Amino acid sequence: MTRYLLVLLVALFVPSAPLLAQDGGPLRIEITEGVIEPLPYAVPDFVADGVSGQEYARQIAEVVASDLNGTGLFRQIPAEAHIARVTSFSSPVQFSDWKAINAQALITGAVSVDGAGRLVVRFRLYDVFAGQEIGQGLQFVGTGEGWRRMAHKVADQVYSRLTGEDPYFDSRVVFVAETGPKDAREKRLAIMDYDGANITYLTGAESLVLAPRFSPTGDRVLYTSYETGHPRIYVLDVASAGRQVLETPGASMSFSPRFAPDGRTVVYSLTQGGNTDLYVMDIASGRSQRLTSAPSIETAPSFSPDGARIVFESDRSGTPQLYIMPASGGEATRISFGQGRYGTPVWSPRGDLVAFTKQSKGRFHIGVMRTDGSEERLLTASFLDEGPTWSPNGRVIMFTRETQGAQGRSGLYSVDITGRNLRPVPTPTGASDPSWSPLQN
Amino acid sequence: MAYLSKALLVAAALALAACSSPDRFGGAGAGAGAGGVAGSAQDPSSPLYFQQAVGDRVLFAIDQSNLSPEAIATLDGQARWLMSNRGFNILIEGHADEQGTREYNLALGARRANAVREYLVSQGVAAGRVDTISYGKERPLEICSEEACYAKNRRAVTVVSAGPVG
Numbered sequence: 009m010t011r012y013l014l015v016l017l018v019a020l021f022v023p024s025a026p027l028l029a030q031d032g033g034p035l036r037i038e039i040t041e042g043v044i045e046p047l048p049y050a051v052p053d054f055v056a057d058g059v060s061g062q063e064y065a066r067q068i069a070e071v072v073a074s075d076l077n078g079t080g081l082f083r084q085i086p087a088e089a090h091i092a093r094v095t096s097f098s099s100p101v102q103f104s105d106w107k108a109i110n111a112q113a114l115i116t117g118a119v120s121v122d123g124a125g126r127l128v129v130r131f132r133l134y135d136v137f138a139g140q141e142i143g144q145g146l147q148f149v150g151t152g153e154g155w156r157r158m159a160h161k162v163a164d165q166v167y168s169r170l171t172g173e174d175p176y177f178d179s180r181v182v183f184v185a186e187t188g189p190k191d192a193r194e195k196r197l198a199i200m201d202y203d204g205a206n207i208t209y210l211t212g213a214e215s216l217v218l219a220p221r222f223s224p225t226g227d228r229v230l231y232t233s234y235e236t237g238h239p240r241i242y243v244l245d246v247a248s249a250g251r252q253v254l255e256t257p258g259a260s261m262s263f264s265p266r267f268a269p270d271g272r273t274v275v276y277s278l279t280q281g282g283n284t285d286l287y288v289m290d291i292a293s294g295r296s297q298r299l300t301s302a303p304s305i306e307t308a309p310s311f312s313p314d315g316a317r318i319v320f321e322s323d324r325s326g327t328p329q330l331y332i333m334p335a336s337g338g339e340a341t342r343i344s345f346g347q348g349r350y351g352t353p354v355w356s357p358r359g360d361l362v363a364f365t366k367q368s369k370g371r372f373h374i375g376v377m378r379t380d381g382s383e384e385r386l387l388t389a390s391f392l393d394e395g396p397t398w399s400p401n402g403r404v405i406m407f408t409r410e411t412q413g414a415q416g417r418s419g420l421y422s423v424d425i426t427g428r429n430l431r432p433v434p435t436p437t438g439a440s441d442p443s444w445s446p447l448q449n
Numbered sequence: 450m451a452y453l454s455k456a457l458l459v460a461a462a463l464a465l466a467a468c469s470s471p472d473r474f475g476g477a478g479a480g481a482g483a484g485g486v487a488g489s490a491q492d493p494s495s496p497l498y499f500q501q502a503v504g505d506r507v508l509f510a511i512d513q514s515n516l517s518p519e520a521i522a523t524l525d526g527q528a529r530w531l532m533s534n535r536g537f538n539i540l541i542e543g544h545a546d547e548q549g550t551r552e553y554n555l556a557l558g559a560r561r562a563n564a565v566r567e568y569l570v571s572q573g574v575a576a577g578r579v580d581t582i583s584y585g586k587e588r589p590l591e592i593c594s595e596e597a598c599y600a601k602n603r604r605a606v607t608v609v610s611a612g613p614v615g
Contacts, residue, residue: 190592216587218551238582239555260581261559264552277556279583282514282563284556305556321553327512328553351550365550391594394550410547412594441551 035112035135035142037081037171046083047170049076049113050106052094053087054129057120061127064155065119068129071159072115074203075177076166079404080429085111097130106136113142115166126150129158133166143169156205157448164447174401177202180445181397181406182220182229182246185209186418186438193438197231199246202399202444204434210249219395219441220244223267226445230265230274241265241276243291255294256287264307268335269315275299275335277307286320288335299337310354310362311335312379319343319353319362319379330364332379343381352395355379356402361425363396363405374407376425387427392416395440400447406433408440494534496609503530507565509603511548514560516568524565527607528572535578540610541565543583544590546599551585558583565605580610 037047051073056065076082092105097118106114117131132145146165148158157178164175185198185207194213197220200206210229211217218239220231229244236253239261244251256262256278265276274289278296286299286306300306304324311318312335319332325342328349333340344350348368355362359379366373366386372393377384392410399405403425410418418440420433433442490497499505504527507520516524531539543562545554562581570576591598 191589193587216584218555218587260563261555261583263555277552279556279559282560282566282581284559305553305560307552307556308550321550323553328550349549351553367549392547414592414594416592416594 035138035170046081047112048083048085048110049115050085050090050109050111051076051115051117052090054117054119054131055094055097057097057118060121061119064127064129064152065117068119068155068159068162069115069117071156071203072117072131072163072166075160075163078203078431079167080424081171082113085109097132101134103134103136103139106134111136113166113170115162117162121152122149125152127152127155127158129155129162131162131165133169156201160201173403175447176399176401176404178448179400180222180226180448181420181433181442182210182222182445183420183435183442184217184220184440185435186440187213190414190416195440197229197244198435198439199229200435202433207436210244210246219264219443221266221443222445224269224271224446226448228267228271229443230267232263232265239263241274243274254289254291256289256296264309266310268311269313275309275311275318277309286318286337297337299333300340308352312355313357313359319355321351321353330362330381343377343379344384345381346384354396354398356398357400358402361402363398365394365396365407374405374423376405385427387423387425388421388430393421395442397442397444399444406442406444408442410440496537499527499530499534499537499607499609503527505608506604506606508600509561509605511546511599511603512557514557514564516564521568524568525572528569528574531569531574531578532572537609538578538580539569539574540608541569541579541581542588542606542608543581544588544602544604544606545586546602547586547589547594548599549586551587555583555585558585561603561605565607569607 051069053069054065056062073084077084089109091108092102094116114134114136120128122128126149128149130147133142135142148161150158160177163177168175179202181202182199185196186193188194195217196213197210197217199208216234218232220229231242232239233242241254241262242251259278261279263277265274277284278287284305284307286309287296289296302324304322306322308321309318316335317332318335321328322331328351329342330344330350330353331340331342348366350364350366352365353362361376362379363376366375371389373386374388374393374396375386390409391412394408396405396407404422406422408418409421410416418438420439420442422433423430490501504523507523541562543558545557566579566581589602591601
């Protein structure tokens, strides 16, 4: 269950090359400008230092490439087109060979197993046309079974250095794995790497489970389960899979939980006498405080990153719309005014945007708007898209898409906040309700 | 005829499923075992009679939880049956169609179940006999993605959940 992994970041001994580049600035992708042409790059198989590193050398390069290609910002030049072969990590790079195939960036790496049996991964990133290294070479040390994480860390470094954005590949997703027909669907909590690898199931299929949410540090998960017969909120420790119910006395149902940024407080929906309102609970004491008091439905709350405000969904106006109120309750301000119904708002990690589900004219959309409701942009459209979750760096949104009809099936998709690069996230079964973890340490 | 037998099959499946835990849709074993609903449809004091002759469900308009005249007629029958069969408790399940987000539909299902609960209690059914639960859009009865199916999924189902005492 626990995937113990020791990762050390060690700067390789290199003369720190100044980040000067060919006529005007370093090699850099400006995502906000709208990348039309992905940046061509090459990542030859990593060099295996010794026999024991061999099995990882190709796999790690493949995962690095998969991460980068998956962003839609990079275009990998296939190995068949390479003129040069990298056989030594320490030898100087023949830039002319990579210029010839128009590789603007080059990633080289080496894999070895040290005396203690630990996997050692080193890499360097080059600006081919400037003929120099970008940043410092780095070394990661970990267990053999953690090789994918080390690959993600290499890719995170490359992504960060070339885009200037924070990284997100070394992250996980907790979600609901779905099997069975639409009218008798079985649902289990599952956790996986952001790219669908290393899946582990956290609960059995005996009870319906819904909408898991990661804690701010990724160590715990909140979710809703019908285990006792009625929907109740549970908090689960990811490492041990141990769980505890959050008691909400007098409620017929408690659901839609989400952590506050402090990791100690949970905001959630509680239903009493058919009416659903928002509450906050201090997990340690179990004490709850009521935030809203209205005959309407108040649900799907999400904290701002500074913990000061909560965005939520309410039908107090007659249809579900988005509102923001202080984290202690009080007057709420409506922020959604477009045509249609709005739900499942989620505050972005950067604090500037709210992602949401919009239902309009029989279609569902994932969209983003600024926190004052301006600049609404719809990123997707389908029969049923819902439940956005943000990548740790706030660049990508993952969500649930369900297909139409009796054979309808749920799956996970991701899309860039520019609306480009819509992609399915591979899962072995149907999947819904993703929640993206923070970047792992 | 074909429609009728299908309806009976569905009813029978529901009846069988009702014998397991309150989360009767969650387990793989739901529906296993014989005699989940006591008695026969001919026995007016049997849960099967309640389900089939009295009518165990009412339907709702899109996004609504108010009771139609048709729903009230069904619930009047349910209340009469419950008043004369006091050994039974009931669990009212609120459901929504698949249009709408998961959380909102859970809350909407709770509203619907509560509307039925309040009406039955107003007709004299002891509140202590009535429990409610919402399944939101998690357990559709009909699985097509058209209004014909949605209309049947926007429902509150009264499940007679315990055998008569004494």
